[in-house]
Amino acid sequence: xxxxxxxxxxxxxxxxxxxxxxxxxxxxxxxxxxxxxxxxxxxxxxxxxxxxxxxxxxxxxxxxxxxxxxxxxxxxxxxxxxxxxxxxxxxxxxxxxxxxxxxxxxxxxxxxxxxxxxxxxxxxxxxxxxxxxxxxxxxxxxxxxxxxxxxxxxxxxxxxxxxxxxxxxxxxxxxxxxxxxxxxxxxxxxxxxxxxxxxxxxxxxxxxxxxxxxxxxxxxxxxxxxxxxxxxxxxxxxxxxxx
Amino acid sequence: xxxxxxxxxxxxxxxxxxxxxxxxxxxxxxxxxxxxxxxxxxxxxxxxxxxxxxxxxxxxxxxxxxxxxxxxxxxxxxxxxxxxxxxxxxxxxxxxxxxxxxxxxxxxxxxxxxxxxxxxxxxxxxxxxxxxxxxxxxxxxxxxx
Numbered sequence: 001x002x003x004x005x006x007x008x009x010x011x012x013x014x015x016x017x018x019x020x021x022x023x024x025x026x027x028x029x030x031x032x033x034x035x036x037x038x039x040x041x042x043x044x045x046x047x048x049x050x051x052x053x054x055x056x057x058x059x060x061x062x063x064x065x066x067x068x069x070x071x072x073x074x075x076x077x078x079x080x081x082x083x084x085x086x087x088x089x090x091x092x093x094x095x096x097x098x099x100x101x102x103x104x105x106x107x108x109x110x111x112x113x114x115x116x117x118x119x120x121x122x123x124x125x126x127x128x129x130x131x132x133x134x135x136x137x138x139x140x141x142x143x144x145x146x147x148x149x150x151x152x153x154x155x156x157x158x159x160x161x162x163x164x165x166x167x168x169x170x171x172x173x174x175x176x177x178x179x180x181x182x183x184x185x186x187x188x189x190x191x192x193x194x195x196x197x198x199x200x201x202x203x204x205x206x207x208x209x210x211x212x213x214x215x216x217x218x219x220x221x222x223x224x225x226x227x228x229x230x231x232x233x234x235x236x237x238x239x240x241x242x243x
Numbered sequence: 244x245x246x247x248x249x250x251x252x253x254x255x256x257x258x259x260x261x262x263x264x265x266x267x268x269x270x271x272x273x274x275x276x277x278x279x280x281x282x283x284x285x286x287x288x289x290x291x292x293x294x295x296x297x298x299x300x301x302x303x304x305x306x307x308x309x310x311x312x313x314x315x316x317x318x319x320x321x322x323x324x325x326x327x328x329x330x331x332x333x334x335x336x337x338x339x340x341x342x343x344x345x346x347x348x349x350x351x352x353x354x355x356x357x358x359x360x361x362x363x364x365x366x367x368x369x370x371x372x373x374x375x376x377x378x379x380x381x382x383x384x385x386x387x388x
Contacts, residue, residue, distance in 0.1 A: 073273075162312075213255055
């Protein structure tokens, strides 16, 4: 069996950028079209997939195409039998693919991530939480072993205080940037000093304004918040779920 | 695709992503967790994915995290007390690294306290809030308009 790698789906008639390099040995990336939908495909290497290069190649192909046109990104890794791209992938799901492409037409995703500048937040917490100062007093001058439980407790209080602040700040950020996006999908990051991880679906014609709003937010908050903006990306977080 | 610094902006936001310029952790998060899955996809053998995924996702708050915060907070306290504390802090840290932990740090810390008192250094009242929250800022701007 020969296999085909599928990066994502676009509307039929799309012209692919010329500089795409796939993860297969040929590096070639092309389209297989069927009834209004096209699969972005390439060859598959003769080894297990999952190297760093495989992952970055998949993302680069998808997001380079996404910069110009709407792509439904496939989850890594997506492989079908050569002969089945149309019969098993495009034809049976044509309806669903077309609807999703239409829904997401003219939009791109941005992912906004933010992390506290630790020193600033810790300073605020030490000043505002009396329990922290009390514990610090108890730990002071005591050996590391003897103060172990107090130090854990101190850290726990700090982490909790940070999470409380983060909930407020994350909401503020969401409120402030959401008006410039069609949709927002926030997730709570695992670490207390990670403030936000929000995916925004943005209209292509609103991209400039969106980016400058984020930049302005960054300018207002840079003393205590490090913001990172990824995009434009394919709408990874907004692919409609299977009905 | 996307430039590293923003045209027109002050460059306060790190930029990345789009066409292979993201870091590996970002890529992993996007393409392994999200995106379309169709049940007909052939099972392919994978190499390294599991490890990558674990690497990319930091473990949720644990004792280690707490201890890290505690340490950072205590270090910060030294900075906070009094002027000229920096030298002492450096000294303290040098000693801690040298193995003389705990006691020595405590003594020096007390010394920093004393210096702080001598300098009359309790500036808390005049200190401006460091943090301008996004919402506050937005309100301020509305008022300006």
